[in-house]
Amino acid sequence: MHGTLYLTRRRGIYFFRRRIPKLSTYLPPVMVSLGTTDRNSAHRSCVQLTAHMDRMLEKNAHLTLPEVDVPAFFKAELRAYLDELRNARMIERMDGSLTAERARHHRLEAFVLRSLVEDGLREEMPPERLLQLPVDERPIAARIQATKFREFISPAFKQGVQERAAQLKRPEHLSQHEKLRLRWAAVEARMAAHDAVQTVPLHSSSAARSAAAAMLQTLVDVTDRPIHPTPAEDALGNSGTTQSKEEPSVALGTSASCQAELPHLAAPVLTPGVSLIQGRITADSIAHQRDQALQQPEEALFSGEAKDARVERVYGHDLFGVAVRMTRKKKCNAETKNQLLKSVTLFVYITGIQLVTDIRPHHLEIFANAMAKTMPKHYWKSPRQRALTFKELLDDAKTIPDDKIGLEAGTIERHLTTIKSVLEHAEYEGTPVFGTPKVANLVPEDDRTDAEKTAVFTVPDVRRLFAHPLWTGCRNFRDRHKPGTKLFKDHHYWINFLLAHTGARRAEIAGLLVTDVLEEDGIPYIYIRANHLRGLKNKHSKRRIPIHPELIELGFLEFVATIKSKQQFVLFPAAVPAKIRDACLDPHAPPPPYDPKFGDNLDHVMRECLSRSLDGNPLRYSTKSLRHYVNDTLINARGKDGLTLLVSDIDRRDLLGHKQIDVNTGTYRREEKPLGPLYAAVQLLPRLISGIGLGDSE
Structure with a gap:
């Protein structure tokens, strides 16, 4: 029955x-x-x-599939997958990437596959089988079981099985029952291959094939009858001249013989419009693939018609396709999305891996080591460099000093975390990946504390900076680094001075519009908000910052009025990147794309001011140091008793655009924070040019 x-x-x-x-x-x-x-x-x-x-x-189900087809498909799957698995294991042994943890993972993977075959496809392993493992290995086996289950029931796995079966001259239209039987044969083949590789030394290829062939005698395939090796197959898996009349002889031979007898595996599933790089992998060729992935259409909305409902969807396995879909789901600005895609670009450039299904833990190790030990700090700065492969780039960098080689630990961690996120998103889409890697142990240790990573201005040093001729009087406009009687209050003058009195980020100030300078209840302020020039780092960056009295005394409001009288709506047009400046200054032109390098044209002048004012700038102050200086000054502002904080943590975070640490203060408040307490905090910042400020103890 x-x-x-x-x-x-x-x-x-x-x-x-x-x-x-x-x-x-x-x-x-x-x-x-x-x-x-x-x-x-x-x-x-x-x-x-x-x-x-x-x-x-x-009549209708059991007899629809010719009995010889499933065994033939099973053997084809076994030969192909056994070769693939053995090659992967051999590479691990040869390149030194086989760790004790990885060996344990392989053993547990074979254990899980046997469970899936003997106990049936299920997401959770039966308790009685799980109890056969040591306590510390049970959670790992449970995770592998869940991952394999999702892989085997995924549309991508089903599609691959059907395509490979079609290459064996299977009928074009398969019934649901036939599809299930073929899928089950593919699962059993994987279990047989894993068991064979686990139990037979890799250097004995003939023994491995014999072990796999011997296993077939104990397996009951989906036709409910055992598969017997033919008499023509000898102990090494080679075929003779005689054949069994019941089923064709199939030799478990070398990979070359497999390729001769069987068609190649199905091509990888790619995002529509994306093609894999076949030749030289350079920054330019990778950028072309990234642009292809960016052109993939958004997922269509349901039309409302029942016939258009989509139960399953197969996503492309290419790295950039997955990364672009991930960035579209993330709530981040354009700069952050570009950084994520740059991490993927660098990974493909260093490893050559273009598919998420091809990523293995040792690729992450190669990626991390290359960034830490061989990658130049500055790369792809010219068209010639962008046309070089990674090896050619390293050959080109042999003359670079050692202190110019190797990326910072924080940068390496960011790139590794991005690749981990891409793998997690691929798994979320149903794409079978090797596993979510652990990247923490791949990041090189940084001996510096977080506070040491960015130098923080002291009050004397920041005053020495703003005593530079650019802010006190220079010889002429072309030579602003030598003392004189000329003072030019342009973007170089105001932007850096605003940074020292607001704690804002450079792009936030450089991208201000005339309409962002406002007044409320007698308190003038600047409104940091996104516009067509630039976005914001995050949602907490939107805020109002009162204008320091020293800025008013030096004529900042008059400067704003002058720009406004010229019917210009960009406050600092010269700070806008040159390539988008014309579009930004034309009110009728469409908004230009967001440029993550917004404000970079201020760098050269500011670096020169720092070097000349601070004896070569040995502490390596930067524009970012001004933001740290404001935060540090407000943290350390004390009352006369030396203990009372003059600026609350809530107000300081509101000024700097940082997320509040408390749900109550971060959620149950008006979006526009009251200016009175913020203005009192701003006035505690020292005056830097025109005298002693309220916050000074001198």
Whole structure:
């Protein structure tokens, strides 16, 4: 009998209910009213109905697939996957990437696959089998089981099985039952290959093939009959001249023989419009692939018609396709999205891996080591460099001093975390990946504390900076580094001075519009908000900052009025990147794309001012140091008793655009914070040119 029958009773009427083994996961149970309240009569009808259904199953389901096809497909899968698995294991042994943890993962993977075959496809391993493992290995096995389950039931796995079966001259249109049987054969082949590789030394390839062949004798395939090796197969898996009449002889030979007898595996699933790089992998060729991925269409909305409902969707396995889809779901600005894609670009450039399904833990190790030990700090700065491969770039960098080689630990961590996020998103989409890597141990240690990573101005040093001729009087406009009587209050003058009195980020000040300088209740302030020039770092960056009295005394409001009188709406047009400046200054032109380098044209002048004012700038102050200086000054502002904080943590975070640490202060408040307390805090910042400020103790 092909199923278990159940008699159920509802309101006196008997119903026939039945589940069919191996199909119960995919087909709903059959339930039919028998139209009687008499149990004996219902039982007779139930037996007759069951017999009739059994005959239908024998005729329509069990005989639709020729019995020789599934064994042939099974053997084809076994040969191909065994070669692939052995090569991967051999590479691990040869390149030194085989760690104890990885070896344990391989052993548990074989254990999990046997569980999936013997206990059936299920997301959770049966408790009795899980108890066979040591306590510390059970969580790992459970995670592997869940990952493998999702892989085997994924649309991508099903599609790959059907494509490979079609290459073996299978019928074009497969029934649901046939698809299940083929998928089950693919799962069993993987289990057999993993067991063979685990139990036989890798250097003995013939023994590995023999072990796999011997396993076939103990496996019951989906045709409910054992697969026997043919007499023509010897101990090494080679075929002779004789063949069994029941099924064709299939030799478990070398990879070359497999390629001769079998077609290649199906091509990888790619995002529409994306093609893999076939030749030289350079920054330019990778950028072309990234642009292809950026052109992929957004997922279409449901039309409202039942026929258009999509149950399953197969996503591309290419790294950039996954990364672009991930950035579209993330709530971050354009600069952050560009940084994420740059991390993927660098990973492909260093490793050559273009598919998420090809990423292994040792690729992350290669990536981290290359960034820390061989990658120049400055790269792809010219068209010539962008046309070089990674090896050619390293050859080109042999003459670079050692202190110019190796990226910072924080940068390496950011790149590694991005690749980990891409893998997690691929797994979320249903793409089978090797696993989520641990990147913490790949980041080189940084001996500096977080406070040491960015130098913080002291009050004397920041005053020495603003005593430079650019802010006190220079010789002429072309030579602003020598003392004189000329003072030019342009973007170089105001932007850096505003940074020292607001604690804002450079792009926030450089991208101000005339309409961002406002007044409320007699307090003038600047409104930091996103516009067509530049975005903001995060949602907490939107804020109002009162203008320091020294800025008003030096004529900042008059400067704003002058710009406004010229009917200009950009406050510092010369700070806008040159390539988008014309578009930004034309009110009728469409908004230009956001430039993550906004304000970079201030760098050269500021670096020169720092070097000349601070004897070569040995502490390596930067524009970012001014933001740290404001924060540090407000943290250390104390009352006369030396203990009382003059600026609350809430007000300081509001000024700097930092997220509040408390749900109450971060959520249950008005969006526009009151200016009074913020103005009192700003006035505590020292005056830097025109005298002693309220916050000075001198």
